[in-house]
Amino acid sequence: MIRESILAPFLLSLRARDSVSPEDAARLEALPWRLRDAKADEEFILEGSQTHDSCLVVSGYATRIRHLSDGRRQLTAVHIAGDFVDLHSLHLNRMDHAVTALSSCRLAFVSHSALLDMFEAAPHMALLLWKTTVIDAAIQRAWIVCLGRLSAPKHLAHLLCELCIRLSVIEQTRNGTFDFPVTQQELADMLGLSIVHTNRSLQELRATELVVWNRNRVTIPDFAKLADYAEFDPTYLNLKNIPAGPN
C-alpha cells in the first residue's frame, strides 16, 4: 500500500460537491506542497500579516480568530482536514484574522505563485478552488444566522450538526461520533458567549440527550432530532448527496 496522499481529505471534500477528474487531482498533487506541523494553540498565520502562500489542513483542527482590543476573541470558522484554510489570502493584502491550531495538526503550504501558475496552465482549476471559498462563505452566513437568531443551546446544536456533516464527508465520523478537541473557552468564542453560559448550554443538550460529550469526543445519538431542534438545514454545505443521517 503506497502512502496515503496528503490531499486525501481535500479530495473527499471536493468530490462531495463536484466531480474531480483524475487529471485535476493529479494537478493538485503536483503542486509544490510544503508540510509543517503545528502544536495545539499555535497561531501559525498572524492577523495583519501579508502572506505569499496558502495553507491546507491535512489533519487536525484549526480555527480563524479575531482578537479584540480588550482581549476578548471571536472565532469565525472551524477548519478540519481537507479545508483550504486561507486560500482567500491569495486575493487579500493583509489577513483580517489569525489562524490557530485547535489541536496539533499537520499543514500543507503552497505558494500563491504556484497556484497562479496552475491556473494559467489549467484555468478551470481556478473555478474549482473558487468554489471552495464560496462554500466557506456560505458556512459563514450560517454562522451569522445562528449568532443573530438562535438561542445559545440551539446555536451550539447547530454547530455540532454542521461539524458532524462536514466530518462525515471526510470520513471522520463513526456512528454519529467524532472528535472535537476544543475547550469550553474556545467553544464560547465560537458561539459568542461567556464560558459559563456555554457550559450551561452544553449541559442542557446533555440533559435532553441530544448530545453526548466526553472529553473531546462528541456523539449525536439521533441526528435528525438534533437537526430539527437546531433548525439545521444542510443546503448551505452544497453537498451532492445530502446525508440524511451521517454515520
Next chain:
Amino acid sequence: MIRESILAPFLLSLRARDSVSPEDAARLEALPWRLRDAKADEEFILEGSQTHDSCLVVSGYATRIRHLSDGRRQLTAVHIAGDFVDLHSLHLNRMDHAVTALSSCRLAFVSHSALLDMFEAAPHMALLLWKTTVIDAAIQRAWIVCLGRLSAPKHLAHLLCELCIRLSVIEQTRNGTFDFPVTQQELADMLGLSIVHTNRSLQELRATELVVWNRNRVTIPDFAKLADYAEFDPTYLNLKNIPAGPN
C-alpha cells in the same frame, strides 16, 4: 453626454481594490447584461432556488436574507450599487438565502454561461471576480465578530462605519452623509436584535452625537470618533487606499 455605464459603480469598487485595465473593463461591459428594476421589498432571488444567472446591483440597496421557521429573519449582508450580489450562485446548487430589495433598485443580470465563456476567453477575469467574492466573505467575518462580541450600540456603529466606507468608494457619500433606506425592523434583522432594542441603541448613538439619522439619511459627524467607538478597522474591506475619514 453619453449614458453612464451601468457598470460604473462596479468598476469603482473593483478599482478601489485592484487595477483593472481598460480591456478588462471592456470585457465586463461586453457581457450580455439584462436590466431589471425591483421595487422595495421585492424578493427577486428566492431561497432554495436554482439560478442560471448572477445579479449585479446597478443602483439602490439590496440584502441577503434568511427566513427561520418561526417567521423571524436574519439579514446576512447589505448590498449597494456595484455589488455582484449573487456571483457565488455560479458555484452553488441552491441558494441558501433569498435576496431582497431594500429600496427600489436597478439590477443587471448576466447568465452563468456568459460568465464562463468570458473566463474561457480571458482566464484572469475569473481571478478578478473571485476576489470580489472573497472580500464579500471578509465582510461576513466582520459581521460574525460584531454579532458575537460587540454590544448592540457598538454593533450598529460598526455597521454604519462599514457602509460609509463602502459607499464612499462608489462616491455615494458627501461630507459623511449617505442614504440608508431601511426600517428599524430591517436594521434589527441585520443586527440580530429586537426592534425595540435597535431603536434604543440608535437613540444612544444619537444622544452621544456619534450619528445623525433623519429619515433615510445618515450623517457621521466625526468618522474617526465613531470608528474608534465601534472598534472599526477597515483592513477587511481590502482597499488600496484606506480612507482616513471618507467625505
Next chain:
DNA sequence: CGAAGGTTTGAAAGGCATCAATTCCTGTGG
C-alpha cells in the same frame, strides 16, 4: 380625514454576563 406603517416609550420578564468559588481532570515528580 382616516388608515396603515413606522417610530418611540414604558414596564416586566428572561437570557446571558460577570464574579467568585469549588470540583474535576490530567500530567508530573517524589
Next chain:
DNA sequence: CCACAGGAATTGATGCCTTTCAAACCTTCG
C-alpha cells in the same frame, strides 16, 4: 503508587442587557 499542581469544568449568586408585550405617537398618503 500517590500526592501535588495547574488547567478545565462546574456551580452559585447577582446584575445587566436584551426581549417581549403593550400602547401611544408620528408620518405619509389616498
